[in-house]
Amino acid sequence: MKIGLDRIDRPFRWMLAVAAVGLLLCILGLLLGAQATICGWVTMALFLLGLSLGAMTIMMIHGLTGGRWGDAALPPLRAMVATLPLALVLLLPVLVRPDFVFPWAADPAALTETARHKLAYLNVPFFLVRFAVCVIVWFVLAWFLLGPTATVPVKTAQQRRARSMGCAAGLVVHGFAVSVFSTDWMLSLEPNFYSTIYGMLEASAETIGAYAVAVLVLAARRSIETMPGGAERVELSEDVANMLFGLMLTWAYLAFMQWLIIWGGDLPVEIHWYMVRARNGWQFVLWLIALQFVLPFAGFLSRDLKRSHAGIVWLAAITLAGHFADLLWRVRPAFAGFGLSWPDLAALAGAGGLWTALFVFALREPERIAAWRERLARGRFANG
8 A cells, every 4th residue: 555645744754854854964973973863862762662552551450440541542552562663663772882872882891790690691692592582572461452342332241351362462462562662771771770669660650751742632532521531520521531541640659669669778780770860951851850859749739720622632742751761760861971962853853753743644544554464464374
C-alpha cells in the first residue's frame, strides 16, 4: 500500500519538515562533536522508546482489569505500540559507538574498583545479547497486542480467563525486559551507582508518559468530559484522570523510596548520584519536577477540574512535561562533560519529529497496522 502525497496534510508535512531539519542538524553535530551529539540523541531516544513501552504496559494492565479508562484510550495506545520499531532504530547510533556513551565500554581500566567488579556483566558482547533478547520480547508482545483479537470485547468467561492469563504472563516478561534494559541503558551510564528499585521506577515513569499522551489525544478528538465513565454519575474524563493520578502516585512513591533508602542508609557512592543532580543547574530541573508533581496532585483532587475539558488537557500536559523533565534529570547529568546545547534540540526535532509523524499516521489509519501485521505473517509462513 502506497501513501499518496495528496493524503499527506499540512500538519503532517510540517512534522516531516521539522524532523528533516533536526536530522540535518544532528548530522552537522556529528561532524562538529560526535560524542556530544550522541549524548543528546540517546536521551531523546530513551524518552520515545519509553512511550512505546509504557503503552504496552498499560494495554496489558487493561487486559487484566478492563474498564472504560482503557477502552477509550486503546487507539492512541495501539498507535504508540506501533512506533516501537522506529523507537528501537533510534538507538542504533549508540550501538555503533557505545564508548561515546558508556564509561565501561570506553576505558574499563579507568573505572573505580566498584565498577570493575561489574565488568563480567557490563561488557559490549553481553550487552548486545541482552538488548537483542529485550527486542525479541517486545516484538513478540507488540505482535499480540496489535493483533485483531486484542481489541475484541470478551464474551465468555473462558475468553476472559485466556486474555487475563496472557496479559499476566506478558507483564511478567515485559517487566523483566524493562528492568534489564533500564539497568543497561540508564544505570550503567554511571556504573558506580546501584539501585534495585530503578527498573520499577522507570517502568512506572513510562506508563505516566504513555497514558498522558493517550489522554491528550482523547481530549483532542472527543469531548471526554461529557462521555459516560465506568460508574454512575462519573464522566469518562474523571476515569482517565483518576488513572493518570494513580500512575503518578506510583512513580512518586518509588522515586521517594529510592531516595529515602539511599539517603537514610548513608551510602556515599549512591548519594553521589543525587549530589550530581543537585548542582550545575540540575537543581532547577529537580525543582521543576517537584512543581510538576505538586500542581497536578492538587488538580487531580478537584472533581470540577477533572470534568473540565481544559482542565483535563492541562493536567495531562503538565504530567507529560514532568515525565520528560524526570527522564532528562535522571539520564542527562551522567554526561558530565557535555552540558545541554543545540545538539539536544536537534535530537528533539529530528527523533521527536519522526516519532510524532509515525504516531499520527498510525493513529489516523489504524487499519494499516493490521494490514502490515498480516503481510508480515504471510511472509513468515511463506518463508517457513
